[in-house]
Structures are given as C-alpha cells and as structure tokens.
Amino acid sequence: MSLKTGIEFESETGTDQKHETHESDGNLLPVCVSPEVQNTIDKVLSSDDPLDKADFNPIDYINGIFPTEQSLSNIDDVLNRMKAKIRQLDEEIRVVVRGQNNVEKAGKEALEEAKQVIAQLTSRIIEMKAQAKKSEQMVNEITCDIKQLDNAKKNLTSSIIMLNNLHILVEGVDKLEEATQKREYAQAAAILQSVVDVLNQLENHKHIPHIRVLAHKVETIRLKLAEQIIADFHSTFEGPNSKHSISHNQLRLLAEACLVVSSLDSRVKHDILTWFVNLELLEYKALFQENQDIAWLDKIEKRYNWLKKHLMEFEDRFGKMFPIDWEVSECIAIEFCKVTANELCKVMSNRLSEINVKLLLYAIGKTVTFENLLTQRFSRSISYERKDIKQISFSGLISHCFEQHLNIYVDAQSENLSKLIEQFVDEYQKTKNNEILSAEVFPSAGILFTQYKHCLVQCVQLSTRKPLVSLTTTFQKYLREYAHRILQNNLPRVGGPSLATSSLSSGGVLSAATSAAGILQSLLKEGEVTRFTKSELCQICSILLTSNYCLETVQQLEKKLQEKVDPAFVDNINMKGEQDLFHGIITSCIQMIIQDIESGCEPAFNVMIKTQWSTVETPIGQSAYVTTITNHLQQIFPFIRENLQEARKHFTQLCNKFAVIFIPKFINNLFKCKNLSQGGAEQLLLDTHTLKKVLLELPGWESVVKTAPGSYTKTVIKGMTKAEMILKVVLVPCERIESFIENYNKLLPDSDENELHKILDMKGVRRAEINLLLEAYRNAPKGDSKDIHEAIQNNIDHESSKIKRLENLIKKNVKV
Template sequence: MPGSEMFSFPYRVKAAQTELGQQILADFEEAFPSQGTKRPGGPSNVLRDACLVANILDPRIKQDIIKKFIKQHLSEYLVLFQENQDVAWLDKIDRRYAWIKRQLVDYEEKYGRMFPREWYMTERIAVEFCHVTRTELAKIMRTRAKEIEVKLLLFAIQRTTNFEGFLAKRFSGCTLTDGTLPKKPKAPDNPFHGIVSKCFEPHLYVYIESQDKNLGELIDRFVADFKAQGPPKPNTDEGGAVLPSCADLFVYYKKCMVQCSQLSTGEPMIALTTIFQKYLREYAWKILSGNLPKTTSSSGGLTISSLLKEKEGSEVAKFTLEELCLICSILSTAEYCLATTQQLEEKLKEKVDVSLIERINLTGEMDTFSTVISSSIQLLVQDLDAACDPALTAMSKMQWQNVEHVGDQSPYVTSVILHIKQNVPIIRDNLASTRKYFTQFCIKFANSFIPKFITHLFKCKPISMVGAEQLLLDTHSLKMVLLDLPSIGSQVVRKAPASYTKIVVKGMTRAEMILKVVMAPHEPSVVFVDNYIKLLTDCNTETFQKILDMKGLKRSEQSCMLELFRQRLPTPPSGPEGSSSLSLLAPTPEQESSRIRKLEKLIKKRL
C-alpha cells in the first residue's frame, strides 16, 4: 500500500545511511588498515567524497573515521618509543617531538585535502599524540623514578613546554573539550599548556630540593665574595650602592618562580615559596645584619683636652669612612630587598592557584628587612651622637662662672659642627637613592642629640650672666646648624622637611628658654618664678631646682624659691580633668621624651 510504503520510507533511509556508513568505514579500513604494515597508498577522490558524505551521516561515523585514522597514524610512534627502548627515556625526549612534527608535515602533504577543513585533523593528531605521550612518560618515570635528576627533569620540562608553545602557535585548541586536559596551571595564552608537562608534577620535589641546595650554595658564595672583596669602596660610584648580591638573588628567584609556575601553580609553588622565605631571612642575617660594623660602649678614648684642640679635618668618629659607606650600602640594600620582597609576594599570588593565595605571606621577611633598616639608621645616629659626646662633656666641665666676655662660638660648638660636617654629607650622599631614610636619620639624631644637650646644659653650674650669654650664643649656633643639617655641605640647598624642623625648633627653643631664665635676675622672686613658669611651661620641681643650681643660689635661697614656686603653680581644677590639664601645661622631662618618641613613630609611619 502507498501509505505503508510512505510509512517505511524513513526506515529505509536510515538503513541506507547505515549501510553507506559501514561501506565508508570499510573503505577507510582498506586504505588505512589498523593491523599490519601501512600501505603506501594515499588519499583518493573517493575517500575525500566519502568524508563529505560522512559529514551528513550519523556523527558516530565521522568520529569512527577520525579515531581509526589517528590511531593508525600514531601506531608507529608507540612501537618506536616503547618503554624498553633507549629513545623512550627523558634524555631523548626531543626525538618524540621531532617525530610528531615530521608526521604533521607528512600528513599535510599527503592527506591535507582529503579530510574537510572543519574536522581539524592536524590538530586532532597532535592532541592525541600529547595524550599518549603524557601517559607513556608518566609510566616510565614511575618505573625509573630513582634515575630522575634535576638537570634531566628540567631539560625534559623545558623541551616539553617549548613543544606546548609550538602547538599554541600552530593550533587554536578548538578540539580540546572539557575532560580532555588534566587540571592545568593558569596559562590563558596557551590552551595546550600542561597537556604533556602535567606528568612531571609528581616529580617536582626533585626540583624543589635542588633549589633549596642551590640557594644555600648561593648564599654561601655571597658570604665568601663579601669577605674576599670587602665592602663597597668610598668615594666611588659604589659608595652607598645596593649590594649586587641581592639583585643576583632576586634574579634567581624570578627564574625559579617562572620555571615552577610553567609546570605547576599548585602545592609545588607553595613549597618553593617556603624555600624563598628561608633564604630571604638568611640573606638578611648573613649578608646584611652580619656585616654591620660592631659598636663599643666607649667613645673612642678621646679626652676633653684633645677634643678642644681638634682642628678641621681630624677624625674622631668611631666609624671610618669605609664603615659609614658600608652601613649606608646595607641600608640601601635592605630597602631594595624590602620593596622587591613585596613585589615577589604579589607575583607569587598572581601565579599560584586562587585557592592557595592566602598561603603566600612574606610579611615576616619584609619585617626582617625593616629591622635591618632601623638597625642601620640607629648605628649612624649612635656614631655621630658618640662623636659629639666629648664636646658636650667639655661644655659641662667649663668654668662658666669665670667667663668674662662673650666671644665667638665656643670650641665645643666648633667640635660638634665639625663632626656633623664630617659625617652628614657622607651619609646623605650614600643615601641619595633613599631620601626618606636619610630624613629618618636626621630626625633620630635630633631626637637623641637635643635632649642630651639639654641634660649637659643643666650640668653647667654655676653660670655667670656673661657665661649664660655665651651659652645662649652657642645654643643659637647649634640650633642654626641643626636646622641646616639635612643639606649641610651640599651645593644643592634643599628645604629641610617640616617634620624635622619642628623637632629642632621645639627642642632647641627649650634650651634657649632655660638659659633666658638663668639670665633673669632672681629678685624679685615672684617675678622670677612667674617668668620661669611662663617661658618653660614646666611645673616640675626637679627642673626648677636645676635652674636654681645653674644660677648658683645658696640652699637657703633655693628653699624659699621652691616654696614660692609650689605656691605660684597654676591651681588645677578638681577631678581627673584637672590633673590632665596640669600635665599638659607642665610636661616633665619624661613626658617630653615620651612625646618626642610618639612624634618620631608618627613621622616614621607617614614616611
């Protein structure tokens, strides 16, 4: 019946398609047998047309054709590179990639036009080769794991990643589907990244252990080189420069990081980060802290008499020119390491898997370099401070009650200025690349020297009116020098940082006020006491006692003065607020020192 014929038509079409598909597969099997020797025959118009027909048949026909052709095309590879063959080992891995490159060229020449372009046969052959190779390499490396040395492993990795790069340039990766590739490192520009090289990841511990050993040897070489070559030479371009060894260290780190991330961005990167941390600390300890000059508690064995006879150009600082340059070099190097370690942390976080980012933390290592910087600045401050100590001692030992006329600045002032002019330009020039730390040095020196100067000022007793005038002149001279300290001896005059100027003005103005109070007549007593409270805003009895000692008043006179002083103090309001306001009006030396320390910390944070 016509109806039944029409009803059976789709079935007949399907049967015809199935038969046609089987015929096409048979034709391909005959042309490219999966067993036996490959026939010398090549593509034909019949097979090309058959592929076009297969395109519209059941997709499984197309998949079978592709699968059988690729399997037949790679059959020779499996024979040539069997596990028991000499060429199968890692040292001859290049031969694997050379073989497939020849096969791809051979395919293009012989069969390029036989298969439809949209089948991407060349890429499919390459991808299947990668899958087979990854499996075969993993198998042979498991068997011969003890024979894998780091040089051999790195050689195989390098050649493999180069090959994966070649694939990325040649193919789009459009045949790679979900599940085709193992989980691979982030490499957005290369869809083939890890398609073979993933097999090396289980053996990366060999690489990590090797880097641990290499970095240990590198640090030892840095130590030996420093001992052999000595510190950077002063008066050369090397002075204050970053030690070249730290650049070498970070260049090596970068090489390791790139090398490791090309293969894995998982746990091996975390293991490598731990190794990096270990040797950053070792570098800080052995190369930087370990080479800072050692200080002694003495001030160089200088006597007051020799100090007062100093002439321009004499050297009394504990540290030599070479040592000052070395400290500055170590400081500059620590700053470079601090900044570069921060960048290293960021790069590691970029390269590691997202799930592992929180395990990358180099804060401890950055803190270590910050400590080296602080230690270096403190050494520079202590050195200049100690060089000025004998001059301050000389000041306090002078017979100020016997001074008959006011002249030029006293010898002790000349001595302090000499030391400042000797040290500061050297430090400034050698810290030219890191101005903020030079500013920190200036601030720390001012915070150390000025309170010490005031302490010695109180020891100058008794003082005559003329003696106080001379001291006031000396104090003003020191104040001007300190204000100019950041640019002293420089052809380029820069305005001193406001944070530094504020400290000098506040501290030295207090010294000037002390002397102005000393110069004021102590009669009438009420006027003297009120003048003291007004000028010094200091309600501390001990400070007032020191002023009276400087004036040379007798104990009986001092007792009356102290009693009057207590009576004339501003009466604070009752309650805790009162004590607070009194504290603000009358800072003790301890409070003053505490405020300076707080200010110093604040400045340091802002810098």
C-alpha cells in the first residue's frame, strides 16, 4: 500500500477535521476557536499560508505535498524546510515573549506614576473647592452690602424727591395765591399745572396732614380762579364798558385766563364756552325772530351770510384769545345750526300755508350747500391743526327740519307725474291711427323712468327716511297708471279701435289677470274667424317690449330704493305688485298673439274636418290644409320673432305656449275626422309627420339660428308623437279584440276609455263592437310603464321609417 493510500485511510478513520489539531498523548486533538476570535486573528495576521487557515487539515496538507509515491523521494528536503521554519518561529516567539516582559515592567512603572499624578490633582481640587467656598461667602457678603446701599440710595432719593416736591408744592401754593390775587394768569397757569402734577405724584401720601392741608388749599385756589375768571369774562363782555371796544390788555388777560381754565375742571371750560357762544348768537336770535320778514324761507341765505360774516369778525377779534383746541368757531357754528333748525321749524309751522315746493327746494338747496361748506371748512381746520379730534359732519344739522314738510315735495312730484301720464295719453291719441311697421319700446317709458331717476336723486339729498318711502308709493301709483292707461288700454281689438276698458274700478287699477281675460274673450266671437293686422301685431309686440322694459327697470328701481333708504325703512320698499302687473301684461300680449296664430289655422282645420277621409284610397302627398297651416305659421313666426328681438326669452315663451295649445287642438280635430279608410288614416299620419317637422323648425325658420329651444322641442315631439300613435291605432285592425287592445295599450299607455271611444269613432266601428272593445279594454291588464314607453319608442322609430318609405312612394307617384 502506498503512503497516499495509508494517509487516505487515516482520513477515513475520522481524523479529517476542518479545524486545527494538536497532539496530546500521542493523538491529534482539534483546537476549537470561536468565530469572533478567528475573525480577529484573520484581521491581525493576514496570511495565505495553508497552515494559518482555520480549517487546516494536516492529512490534506501532506497529500498535497506528496501527491504520488515518486514525490516521497524529496521527503528529507521537506523535513529540513519544516524544521528550519519551526526554528524561525521559535525564535520569533522568544523575541515576543522577552518584549512582553519588558512592556509589563514599563507598564507597571507608568501606572505608579499615574497614581501619583492623580493623587496630586485630587489634593489641588480639594484646595480649589475650599478657596471657591471662601470666595462665594465673600461675594454674598459684598452683595448684601450692595443691596443695603441700593435700598439706602433708593430711600434717600425718594425722600429727596418727596422733600423737593413738598418744597415745590409749598412754594407753588404761595406763588399761586399771589398770582391769583394779582390776576397774573400766565404765571398762575404755569404754576397751577406744576402744582397739579406734584399733587398727582403725592397721591399716595395725602394721608400726611401737611400734604392734605396743602391739597385742600390748592383746590380752594382752583375754585377761586374759576369764579374769578368767569367774572372777568362777564365783566369784559357784559359790563358797563363792554359797549366800547375791548382793549388789547383785556384780550391778553382773558387769553392767559383760558390757559388757566385748561388746567381747571372741564365744567369750567364748558360753562364759559356755552355762555360765550350764546352771547355771540344774541344778535342773530334778535335779528331773525320768527315774526320778522327776514326770517322767512325766501331769505334763508341771509341767515347763512350772517354766520359767515360773524365768524370772520370773531376770528379777527377774538381768534387768538382762545386756545386752538377749544375750537370756538366750530362751537359757534354748531350752536348756530341748532338754533337755526329750531327757528325754521317754528317759522314753517306758523306759515305752513305759504310753503310751496319751489320755495321749499330753494331753502333746502341753500341749506345743504351751507352745511357742506361748514363741513369742508372745519374738516380742513381740524385735520391740519388737531388731527386727534374726531371730525364733525354738519350734514343734516339744519336740513333735517325740512323733513316733516317734504310731503309738499312728494305731492308736487305726484302732480308732475300725473301731468306726464296725461301727456303720454294725449300723444298716443294723436298717433294711434298711424300704421306701425316694426315693434319698439315706447319712448314714454324711458321718459317716465328718467323722471323717476331725477326725483330719486333729489329726494335722497333731502331725506332717506319717510319722505323717500312716500315717494316710492307715488312711484308705484304712476307705474300702475302707466301700465293701465298706456299699455293695457292700447292693446288692439280685432276689427275695431283700441281696447279701452274702465280705467279704475272702485278707485283702483284693474288687475292684469282680469284685463287679460276680458281681452281674450273679446277677441273671437263664436263662429267667426278674425285676425289682427300686421300693424296691430306690431302694436302688441311694442306693448310687450315696453312691459318687459318696465318690468326689468322696476326691479332695478326697487333695488336702488332699498339701497338708498334708511335701514329702518327697507321693509317698506316693495314693488312686487307692480312687477306682477307688467308681467301680466306680457302674458296677455303673448296670449293675444297665440290666439291670432290659432285663428289663422281655423280655416285649415275646418277643411281638415270636412274632408271625406273614407274615400281616400292612397296617400297622394301633403294635404291642402297642411299646406295652408304651414304657410301661415312660416309667415307669421319670423314676423313675430323679428319684432321681439329685444325680448328673446318672451319669444321662446310664446313658442312653448303655442305648442302647448296648438297640438291638443290638432289632436281634437283629428278626433273629429270620422270613418277613416286605410288610405285616409295613412294620409293623416303623413300630414301629422309633416306638421311635426314644420313645428320643430318653426322657431328658427328663416333665421341664422336654426336650433329650437329644448323645452319647445320636447313639447312638440311628445305631443305630435301622441297624434301619430293615435293614427297608428286607427290603422290597427280591430277584428281580433285582444290583439287590438294589447296594441292600443302599448301605443297609448297613458290613454283612457274616453279616448279609446273617440278613436273607435274615427275608425267607424259600430256601436255593438265599440261596447265589446271598451269592455275588453277595462278588463285588460296594464303593462309596466317602462316596457310600455320602450315599446312606444320602438313603434315611433318603426313608424318614422314607414313614413319615410311612404313619402318616397308618394314622390314617385307624383312624378308618374
């Protein structure tokens, strides 16, 4: 056996381990190392030598060196290299061990040295702590001393200030007494202010007897100064020498006294100002007494000129006497306004019969102008000199006295509006026979609302309270008057002059609904077909446009009145009744036009009813009555649309109402067509489809806008589809009763027994068969409405395609 085989045998015996081994008692034992230690070894001793691997296997290593038997011849060389390497490793280990011994000795020495240094540091730290404690004690002692010194300084300062204030107070009181006795008001003003300031600082020490005595003495001096200064004012302006001119020294003395008053109680200033202002207005009160001719309204401007002149004289003579912040000129002006308002109230009450609107407006105009002048004058003065004073508006201080007499103004406006309405009526009477070629808003409506605007602007300047509410009532009255006399009364009547119903009923205007009913009842007599002329249609359209203009303007007027009126009176502004009135006239006009359009269709419907439908065999094209209706509608609708261009919404409304009225009427006329043959029913079905197309195109006929309103289209499709379904039922054979009833319920799910009876009459069914069919209809089950409507739609589609085929067939027959 070769060495390799022997080695491999040893491997099989269990010595092949993936970790290091060592020899113990002649056996190889593994050296177990944790992964963390092994990782550390790999980082410190990085080596590619297989001997350094953690999973070193000696068997594999030897087999690697001696792979074959021939390689054993070099075993001595290998052993020598191994021994040399072992000797090298032993030497390195000895060097490391000796080095570790030296390091351990040096480390012990360093450790001892470090212990000595730490001991020295600890000793020094203890000493520093002791010194810091001593320093802290010293600082606390010094701080305590400083606080004591600060308190002593504060108390000393307070004592000095108090003693100083007490000295000022004692000295000031003495000087103030002396200045008061000598009437040296300039010095007294300066001393009094400083004394008052000192007393305020000593407020907390008034319990001290000496200070309390001084405070009482100061108050006594202030009272004496107030009495003395008031007496000086009275003696200067009311004394025996007051008739002579006041000297410069007197003015200077009083000017200095005013400085003192500013430091006294505010009541003193108020009393002086009240007395002085009344004194200044004594001449005015005497000159413009209510029994004087100059006090009347026509000379009201002289009152205001008096104040203008007097203020100029006052400011020239006494303007510098009073401090600026007293605003004496403004006080005089305010009191003048109050006195003037009271005096004017008395004068107007005593001479009420002499007031007319012209005089009243003249007086109000001059007053408002004067108030605005005062506002501007004193606003500029205040804003320039005393920005901290609240600005006072003079607006209304005098003019409010006219408010209770503004009924004269309102009555005058009522009279003017009444004349204006009469003028409109006269003008219309002169032009009523003229032919009208196109519709337009009556110029009178614009004139009326222009007058309203002028009255509103003027009244708002006079008052925004009850007079404005009264003016609103006047507006409402003449809006109703205009609606009745200019609009309702001029609606044309077929074959005669303008309709002129009673203008008033029990003192009031007829309602729009009542008037409209009377108009419609008078349009057509039984058995007659009457029509409006184109001029009359234009007249109706003009009234409709004018009513629409009035309706929109009244809405704006109501909003503007509510904005301008005083908030307390907003609820009194309500013009809904007038809006309803104009809306009613619009409705009347639309119904008259529709009635006229219906009248134009009556001859064609008569032809339709009188046609012998039982003799018609096959459809031969569009019936003559359909041509007549189509021509009539396609002529009148563009004409109406052209004349209602300024009120497109009402033209749309007219179209909708026409469809609602025309289609049921057409269906009723269908029911009047009796004993229909198969061909007759098919002809009527073709006519119905043709009319349906004409109606759908009608609103946009000969117009750039071809699209009809959605509501109108829906009404036409729904109504005319029902007419088509009626004729479809007529075409259904009734021999099989159940089948006929089933088809009837599908085609006309919303029908009833009465309508079925009419359809059977159209088919020419005998009385006995009708009873059987009606009995079957009563007993037949009703289907689901959704399924029924789907069936209807399917039938409509089927019928539409059938009608198209029928039209094509008719065209071919016509060509032949």
